[in-house]
Amino acid sequence: MGLFSNLMDSFFNKQNLKAKEGFKQDLIKNIQALIAxxxxxxxxxxxFEKEVIYYACxxxxxQKSQAGRFPSDEVMTSIIKNVTDAMKDLLPEYTEKHALFAQEGVRxxxxQAPNMQEIIRVYYNTIFQR
Incomplete structure (x- = not known):
């Protein structure tokens, strides 16, 4: 592996860690609302499976609303993985089996749900009691 590859791997690992930590903070707030x-x-x-799927969606x-399309499959997979990894850190009962289910569930x-944004809006309005 060359120097450039090592630098790029290091950069993407740091970016993924940063994303995962941000997702984890959001998931904590969402879980607190769900508990309340x-x-x-x-x-x-x-x-928690539903939370992960809705949050990743x-x-x-x-991102689709900003760019006019969904990100590449590689980026989509990375985002979902960071969300599921964040949940696994927060909840030991949330396992790799659940994470694999989320990868499929998000897609x-x-x-298949053209009104997914509305479903998510209603879900968060309900748990945050807005």
Whole structure:
């Protein structure tokens, strides 16, 4: 591996870590709202799966609204992975199996739910009780 490749790998690793940490802070706020809305004892890992999928979809839909298209598959995969890695850091019950489900779930929701942005808006308005 050449010097340029090493520099690029280092740059992208730092960017991914920065993104993951930002996602983690957002997920903490969203989980706190979810707990306040549903009650901690009423939450299941499926609630966290839904949160990850909706949060990643929201990021990607925002990027699409800015650029006029979704990012490349490589970038999309990286964003979803950073979101799932952030959730795995926060919740030990959220496993690689759930992360793989999210990779698929995000893509399915983005392609098969034309009103996904509205679904996400209603979801966040509900849990944040706006």
């Amino acid at each position: 809305y549903k009650g901690e004892s009423n939450l299941s890992v499926q609630d 929201d990021i990607l839909l925002h 399915i929701n983005l392609t």
